[in-house]
Structure formats: C-alpha cells, structure tokens
Amino acid sequence: MPRRKTSTREISNQEPITTGNSPLSKLFAKKNRGLLLDIFVFVVNIFLIRLLTRQYINLFSQVSAENPTAKLGLGLTFLAMWILPAAGAVLKRWHYQRRLGVHGNPLESSETKLAGCLFNPLFYFCLNLVISSTVLASLGDFLFGKRLLDTPGVFVPMIFVILFLTIAQTFLIYRYFSPAKKPPKWDFLRSPQSETLGDICLFMNMILFQVFWNMLTFADLGHPSGVVEFLGRLFFLSFIALLIYFPPRMFYLAEDINRPRTWLTMLLANSPVIVRVLVGTNSNNW
Numbered sequence: 001m002p003r004r005k006t007s008t009r010e011i012s013n014q015e016p017i018t019t020g021n022s023p024l025s026k027l028f029a030k031k032n033r034g035l036l037l038d039i040f041v042f043v044v045n046i047f048l049i050r051l052l053t054r055q056y057i058n059l060f061s062q063v064s065a066e067n068p069t070a071k072l073g074l075g076l077t078f079l080a081m082w083i084l085p086a087a088g089a090v091l092k093r094w095h096y097q098r099r100l101g102v103h104g105n106p107l108e109s110s111e112t113k114l115a116g117c118l119f120n121p122l123f124y125f126c127l128n129l130v131i132s133s134t135v136l137a138s139l140g141d142f143l144f145g146k147r148l149l150d151t152p153g154v155f156v157p158m159i160f161v162i163l164f165l166t167i168a169q170t171f172l173i174y175r176y177f178s179p180a181k182k183p184p185k186w187d188f189l190r191s192p193q194s195e196t197l198g199d200i201c202l203f204m205n206m207i208l209f210q211v212f213w214n215m216l217t218f219a220d221l222g223h224p225s226g227v228v229e230f231l232g233r234l235f236f237l238s239f240i241a242l243l244i245y246f247p248p249r250m251f252y253l254a255e256d257i258n259r260p261r262t263w264l265t266m267l268l269a270n271s272p273v274i275v276r277v278l279v280g281t282n283s284n285n286w
Helices: 006-014 024-028 029-047 051-063 068-103 114-118 121-142 152-176 193-218 228-255 258-280
Strands: none
Touching: 024 029, 024 121, 029 051, 029 068, 029 193, 029 228, 051 068, 051 193, 068 121, 068 152, 068 193, 068 228, 121 152, 121 228, 193 228, 193 258, 228 258
C-alpha cells in the first residue's frame, strides 16, 4: 500500500513553532515580521531614506539629460522592485503555510471586507504592470535606443513579453496565499535560510518603495493655509500611503491583519513622511 504524503497542516503540527517570551524575541519571531518591518521603516525614514531619495532625484535629472548610465541604474531599480516580491513570495511560501497550520488563516477569519479588497490580484497586477512598463522604458531605451519605439517589430513583441511576465509574476506572488498541497521539491525552500532570504527580499523591496514615497517630501509645499487644506493633505497622504505601503507589506499583513496594533505600526512607519508634508516641506529639512 503506498504511503500517504504528509500534508502541510500535519507537518506544522509535528514541528510546532515556538518563540521566547522576552519582548525582543517576540519582535524577531517569524510571525511578527510585519511589526519588525514597520519599526525598521520608521527608523530608516528618519535617518536614511531621505539621503537615498535625494540620490534618486539626482538620478532622475541625469535620465532627463539622456545619461545612459543613469537610465541603466533607474531601470535596474525598477527591475528589482519587480523581482524582489516574487522572489520573497517563493522563498517564504512554505514557511507561511506552516504557520497557518498552527495559528489559522487571519484572512479567512476576518469579518471585514477590507481584506478582500486589499488582497485582490487585480490591484497588484495593475501596479506590477506600471512597474514593468517603467522597466521596459528604462532598460529598453538603454539596450535598444530609439529603435525600441520607432520599430514595431521590436516594440510590439516586447509589450506582449512584458504582459506575459507580469501575469506570471502576479501568479507567483498570489500563489503565496494559496495552501501548499505538498512540500517543495527543492530542499532549500524548506530550510530556515529560505525564509530569512525571503524576508531580506521583502525588506529591500520596501526600502525601494519608501525611496519613491519620500520624494513627496522634496516637493515645494508651504504651510497649510487653513484647516480645509490641512485635512485635504491628511486625506490625500493617508490614501497614497496605503497604496504605496500595502504592496510590499501585504505578505506580512496576511498574518497580522486582525491585530489592532498592526494599523497603528503601519501608520507609525509612514508618519515621518506624513508629518513632513502636513507641516510643509519648505519649513522642515530634518
């Protein structure tokens, strides 16, 4: 009689995931990676991101001046933003599914419609299509020059290739949330190093998103003229913060969406940018 394969939930029950009781050990627990990411983003938003953002603003100015090296650097940046989430999803999927066997799926237990709206693949597909189009514009111009746009025989096939790759990339990302029916064939994907490397990919992806989010703080904005403008800025910033912060954060949000502190720490992570723009970028250089 053939031996039955061990399911994901059975494996997770055989290998319980335990963590220490100290606050620091809880912060670095696998299930609390989202909290760690929020705190990490808050710190780098204060001390590092504006320096990186200033470098990218200079890079954009060099791209406008038709500097091919700048085009290559910008294209590679967007390529990294396109690859890193898919790589993180593949590397972390098995470990995430194991934790679901122990703690249950927060997305299934959530009574709010917010999860269904945020975790809609169409939203992520549209975002990835924008990023992949930027990759095509940057790297395509570097590799093919003006021939990319002037030659239909080059441009049209590239459009279909980008569309196909974006569909495949979105599939890999959202496959992360579907139950794993059997362990991965590659031993490395079952090792702790796999999830650690996946976390590094997702943290790096978040940093790149934050670089572009912080460009708003370099806009020439004065003090709000009154309460109406202040509230308008607050609404706009909250909406944009969600759009920018959610895509790289959603892998961890899938585990902690039902924890009230999650939304507070996400707000904390974005607060340096929000406060700078609310006060007026002309008056704050910190």
